[in-house]
Amino acid sequence: MTIWDALLQGIVQGLTEFLPVSSSGHLSLVQYFTGNSGETGAMFSILLHLGTLIAVFIAFRGIIWELIQEAFAMIGDMLKGKFSFRNMNGKRRMIWLFVLSEVPLLAFLLVKDYVGMVSADNSILVEGFCFVVTGILLLLADKLGSGKINMDTMRPRDAVAMGIAQGIATLPGISRSGSTVATGLLMGLDRGYAVTFSFIMGVPAVLGANILELGDAIGSPFPLSLPVVLVGVVSAVLFGLLAIKMVQWLIHTDKYKYFGYYTLALGVLTIVIALIEWRTGHRIQQFLLN
Numbered sequence: 001m002t003i004w005d006a007l008l009q010g011i012v013q014g015l016t017e018f019l020p021v022s023s024s025g026h027l028s029l030v031q032y033f034t035g036n037s038g039e040t041g042a043m044f045s046i047l048l049h050l051g052t053l054i055a056v057f058i059a060f061r062g063i064i065w066e067l068i069q070e071a072f073a074m075i076g077d078m079l080k081g082k083f084s085f086r087n088m089n090g091k092r093r094m095i096w097l098f099v100l101s102e103v104p105l106l107a108f109l110l111v112k113d114y115v116g117m118v119s120a121d122n123s124i125l126v127e128g129f130c131f132v133v134t135g136i137l138l139l140l141a142d143k144l145g146s147g148k149i150n151m152d153t154m155r156p157r158d159a160v161a162m163g164i165a166q167g168i169a170t171l172p173g174i175s176r177s178g179s180t181v182a183t184g185l186l187m188g189l190d191r192g193y194a195v196t197f198s199f200i201m202g203v204p205a206v207l208g209a210n211i212l213e214l215g216d217a218i219g220s221p222f223p224l225s226l227p228v229v230l231v232g233v234v235s236a237v238l239f240g241l242l243a244i245k246m247v248q249w250l251i252h253t254d255k256y257k258y259f260g261y262y263t264l265a266l267g268v269l270t271i272v273i274a275l276i277e278w279r280t281g282h283r284i285q286q287f288l289l290n
Contacts, residue, residue: 001044005034006232013048013232014055014239018199018247020138020178020259021266023052025127028172029270032124033285046210047229051236053206056199058237059244064200071095090151094197100156101163101201105208108167123278128270130173135264137182138175142257145185150193158187162198166205173267176202177247178259191251199244 012030016023027045057064070091077083088096149158165183169176177198184194250256277284 001228003228003231006044006228007235008034009044010048010051010232010235011239013045014052014236014241015243016175017049017052017236017240018055018177018243020134020175020181020247020256021263022131022134022169022173022175022178023049024171025131025134025173025175028127029124035285044229044232047233048236049206049210051233052240053203053210054237055240055244056203059241060196060200063196064203067091067095067098067200093154094151097154097156097159097197098201098204101159101166102204104160104163104167105205108170109212123274124270125274125278126171127173128267128272128274130171131263131267131270133267134173134175134178135260135262135267138178138260138263139257141182141185142254142260145182145188146191147185147188149187149189154189154193154197158184158189161187162201166201170209173270175263176205178263181247181251192248195247195251 009027009030012026013023016026024045027048031045070089074083074092074095149155162180162183165179166176168174169179180198180201181194184198185191189197250259273284
């Protein structure tokens with residue numbers, strides 16, 4: 001993998017991790033057509049996800065720091081016998097709802113090996129169908145979603161629903177940010193709060209997934225140089241920050257639906273290309289690699 005490949009994948013990861021278009025799906029397409037799929041591509045994807053995780057900490061450092069402080073204060077109240085579920089403030093409710101939203105991911109751990117095989121195989125058919133699902137979900141959310149539920153009024157069922165969407169988004173082509181934000185909007189969450197909850201909710205999920213993948217990769221050869229890794233990760237951080245700002249603007253300007261049209265069209269195109277590739281013995285991929 002060259003530095004230019006790393007830069008391209010870092011840009012793709014940074015932009016698509018937060019824009020509702022599926023970073024894993026786009027990375028899978030890029031890796032397929034550049035010949036970087038397989039174990040090396042999967043390992044590099046882990047590092048790029050860590051880059052976008054850094055972007056979340058930077059963009060939401062204020063609320064994340066407040067939640068950390070509130071978590072320690074809550075633990076202190078528990079030790080003193082002063083804690084009460086009934087009298088929790090908004091930030092404490094948010095912390096518990098974050099915990100609740102991660103529970104559905106435990107079920108998806110059972111199929112993580114299958115998801116990894118889909119991402120690393122020499123086909124993009126599944127990615128195409130998943131892009132279509134993302135597009136339909138975004139268009140439904142734009143038409144039917146949005147409400148006034150916020151930090152103080154969010155319900156446990158809202159968190160569980162967003163957690164389930166996050167689990168399904170482990171499939172390449174299902175946008176994590178798009179599916180969770182769309183689910184939040186369909187549940188009646190305020191647009192700005194749906195974005196904030198979705199992005200911060202993804203921190204433990206992405207971190208946990210990367211720890212599991214890194215554990216599996218220990219002892220395996222990693223034929224990528226340090227400059228290649230740094231270029232990929234830094235570009236993922238910078239373009240991730242840009243994408244977060246774009247989503248925060250788009251969600252309030254009623255332009256979120258255009259990503260639904262985009263992913264729907266991309267999904268149909270990807271399915272068509274995948275079928276052509278299957279019929280012709282991967283002629284398009286071979287042409288681009290030569």
